[in-house]
Amino acid sequence: MxxxxxxxxxxxxxxxxxxxxxxxxxxxxxxxxxxPDIADERKKRDERDIQLLNRNASVMNEQAEENFDFQADIWGDE
The missing domain is CATH 1.20.5 (Single alpha-helices involved in coiled-coils or other helix-helix interfaces)
Structure with missing residues (x-):
């Protein structure tokens, strides 16, 4: 139209x-x-989230590695 x-x-x-x-x-x-424009607000929120994740990525990766050490080996030695 x-x-x-x-x-x-x-x-x-x-x-x-x-x-x-x-x-x-x-x-x-x-x-x-x-x-407010919803798309603009979503984009701003996503950018803030990415910045937060990037600032804390090394700490989160270290914590994830520590958690892997505590997981049980359910598959054996395959």
Whole structure:
């Protein structure tokens, strides 16, 4: 659907609405517009997580190696 068609359909729908419904739609659009972009927030969170993991990678690797020493050898000497 082209943007001009979408605009025409939106104008037609709004013109058929009551004043109260139009007010509700406008309030909803303002609310949505004020919300942070979810993709941007997810990207920022992921970047923070990666930085945290990178800062602590050597410690976490050491801890993982220590845990391997305590695991039982269930496979024998294969």
């Amino acid at each position: 082209q943007m001009t068609t979408l605009k025409k359909e939106a104008v037609n729908l709004i013109s058929q609405m009551s004043e109260k419904k139009v007010e509700t739609v406008v309030q909803f659009i303002r609310f949505v517009y004020q919300q």
